[in-house]
Amino acid sequence: MAKTNDLRLAKGYNMQVLKDTFRKLNPVEMVRNPVMMVVEIGTLVTLWFTIQASTPGTRFYNGLVTVILFFTILFATFAEAYAEARGRAQADFLRKTKSSTKAKILRADGGFDLVESASLEKGTRCLVEAGDVIPGDGMVIEGIGSIDESAITGESAPVVKTVEDSVTGGTTLMSDRLVIEITTHPGESFLDRMIALVEGAKRQKTPNEIALSALLGVLTLIFVLVVVTLAPIAGYYGSGATDTTTLVALLVCLIPTTIGALLSAIGIAGMNRVSQVNVVAKSGRAVEAAGDIDTIILDKTGTITIGNRMATEFFPVSGVTLAELADAALLSSLADTTPEGRSVVELSQRMLNLQLLPKADGEPIPFSAHTRMSGIDLVDGRQIRKGAVSAIKEIVAGAQDELDQYAEHVARQGATPLGCSVDGRALGIICLKDVVKPGLKEKFRDFREMGIRTVMATGDNRITAAVIAEEAGVDDFIAEAKPEDKIELIRREQAEGKLVAMTGDGTNDAPALAQADVGLAMNSGTMAAKEAGNMIDLDSNPTKLLEVVMVGKQLLITRGALTTFSIANDVAKYFAIIPAMFASVPLLHVLGALNIMGLKTPHGAILSALIFNALIIPALIPFAVRGVKYRAESADRMLARNIFNWGVLGVIIPFAGIWVIDRVLGIFGLA
Known part of the structure; x- marks a missing residue:
């Protein structure tokens, strides 16, 4: 996260983090994490054997293992407490800001x-x-x-x-x-929502987090059975590494403690990252679902396009110059304060290369739904009109076919034609277009590479919708869409096993927002829409959905990367420790050949692996909190990159780390 929160933590939250770290050592709290629960039980077991040890050497070794195991648990609880404190720091800062402003x-x-x-x-x-x-908002x-x-x-x-x-x-x-x-009404601002988010009910685990916890629990059980099996084998062959403390330490080294320690911190940090883009998620489930989205449904107006039609081009009829049409369009629009009117003025000004706008002496004619035109009656007697092409055709003589041709040409571009005339003479067509927001095409391409399908929903006719869809780069579109069409599309996609996201702000969007797996409601929208969605965008920017999906992807990528790293760690530690434990057994000398790091004693190998196991947890806390760097790519490529980067690193780093620690312990006579 940002330096601002880091400073606030350093100034006022270090003591609270420490309190929460020790509070989470309570078995009632720890039982939610089966991996770390096994480590805690192992710590108590080794502590008991430390107290019961009959020789100083055994007591020292048992005590050293107990201390290392204790710090392993401490670092794990610190990771979760630190992630929670960052959110609490922000909420407390906001509460203070709210009360003092x-x-x-x-x-x-x-x-x-x-x-x-x-x-x-x-x-x-x-x-x-x-x-x-x-x-306030x-x-x-x-x-x-x-x-x-x-x-x-x-x-x-x-x-x-x-x-x-x-x-x-x-x-x-x-x-x-x-x-x-x-x-916003009192109690509904961003500050209120953030405080409620942090101080509300305990964060519930998401389905993926529950599944991963179950997997880690199964892996832990398997390694318990492996270690229990190793004890009689080692005893039979006369290996010295059969004492209970060593076996407990071996178990802790082999179970996936790294991801077990960081799992909660990753989920909490994901919630915090969503708040950084001014989105309030009602649950971690919504954030995680955003990372698994298969289909995104986006409104055209205000989401894909700017939302206001802009003048983009002039089409003069035969016998009329471009400058003449631009001048008439400018004069007829000077009194028009709508976004469309201002855009006509800006386009005319560029076309005519005017530094200052002229003064129009005359009587402005406001737009009327009856005449479907607006314009100006100048003092020199000229009457300039602009409006619907059919309305302009009724007051002009000639150039009817040419007006129709240009109007059809503009319509095929997905734009709106606007006719212009002066004193009953047709001048040409003004092209008004709802401009696609810059950068969207690249974002949609990134989503396509990730396997996410984008669908534009619009009330426009098929011709206009097709043009906008092609320009924006969406995968599909539905034209002349009604609210019931959106919910039908969502249900159809979900019936195929896909997760769907959409945005909305009106009461008529509420059913679709409730049906979607990720429903992003606009803060400026109706209460029905905000209640139906599982996320609220405080900026009321419909394109924010794209950022939310990226945050969700980053959450899943981070969890996957650190899980890969943790499992690779366990594999490396397995091949580092087992050969050292059985290297002294003549019948199993082949295992000694696998002791490529040259670890001299089983106890030295165990201590080195345990210390590395404890230190790697705090080393990875920044990755868990900030998230692994996000890249837009396909799931297969992402998986391959994670396995290569984090998997290979997860194998190499333990070998190097354990070797260095073993040599340091050797200096002090502990290996």
């Missing part, structure tokens, strides 16, 4: 009143000046400023926010001045 509520006379931020109602308008903490309605969001996201780089951008309570305005409108 004052809001400047604007008055009608332009002044403001200071009130507690916790009392802000939805719709309240507040003034935020440079250095102020933003009092809201939307910028005036101004532009740079905001420090590190308290929420952990990212130190400031973010520029302008009109219609969302802001989060608890962040700090670094520059300029903003007027924001609060968009």
Whole structure:
């Protein structure tokens, strides 16, 4: 995670982490982790034999093994306590921020009143000046400023926010001045949700985590049987490594303690990483499900496209120059404050290479649903109109066929044609297009490489939908889609055994959000949508679903990588210890040939492996908390890379580590 949280932990949470670390040694807590429960029982057993030892040498060896086993458990509980404390540190910081923040509520006379931020109602308008903490979740309605969001996201780089951008309570305005409108009711802000997330009921294990815990439990049982079997074999052949303490130590070295110790920390950290992208997950199950998604259903408007149609091109009819059409479009749109109208002005200004906008002397004609046109009546007598092509055709003479041809051409591009005329003479067509958001095509390609299918849902006709789908790079689309069509698509995909994710914000999206395996509801949406989804996007950005899926993938990749590393560790330790244990047995001298590290004594091999086993857990805590680096690739390639990188490292590192530790122990006469 980010340096901000690390600093807060260093300043105020070290003592709490230590308390939680020792609290988790309670067998009632430890029973949830069968691997570490075996280690704890083994520690108690070796402690008993340390107390009962009859010679100083035996007591020293037993005591040393007991201490190493104790630190192994301690490091495991520390990993979980550390991951939990990072989330708690953020929640406590947010609670402190919430209780200390004052809001400047604007008055009608332009002044403001200071009130507690916790009392802000939805719709309240507040003034935020440079250095102020933003009092609540809201939307910028005036101004532009740079905001420090590190308290929420952990990212130190400031973010520029302008009109219609969302802001989060608890962040700090670094520059300029903003007027924001609060968009949440008391108790529903990001701060409230984060505090509830951390302080609510105990985190429930996800299905994959439960399955992995069961697998680790089975592996532990198998190694218990192996070690129990080794005892009489070693005794029969006269090996000196048959005492109970050595066998317990051998068992701990062979069972998958590394992943057993880090499993909970990985899951907790996954929840925290989702909060860093301003998404509140109602459970760890939702985060994990995001990593297993097979199909993503995305709305077109506002998700794949910007959501506002933008003027992109002019098509003048015969006898009309491009400059003449651009000039008429500009004059007719100067009074049009809609996003479409502003985009016509911007395109005309570029076409005409104008530094300053002209002044239109005349009477603006607002758009009317009856006439389906707008425009301006200039003082020089010219009447300029723009609107639906069919409406323009009714007031012009000539160029009818040419208008139809250009209109059809624009429609086939997935855009909307807008006719333009002056004094009953057709000038041409303005192309209005809902622009696809930049970078989406590359993201969808990454998902395709991971085996995730993307489907665009839109109410547009098939021609427009097909054009947008091709431009965006989605795998499939459904046109003229109604709410029931979305839920039917989800059910059809799930019937084929696939996991489905979708976004939504309206009451009519609630059934589909509830049906989807991952339902990302917009914070600006209806309460029904937010209740139906299992995640809430506080920024109300529908494309956030793509980031959530990546966080889920990173969680699963991290768990898989560390599991591979842990199992490879166990294999390496097995081949390091067993040969050393039986190297002195004449009939089993072939095992001595496998002692490639030259470990001199069974006790030295056991101690070296135990120390390495304990030290590797804290060494891997940063990987568990931050997550293994995410790459967009197919599941097969990902598996192969994990097995090669983490599997090979998991074999090599124990051999090197145990060899070094054995040589150090030899210096002190312990090996």
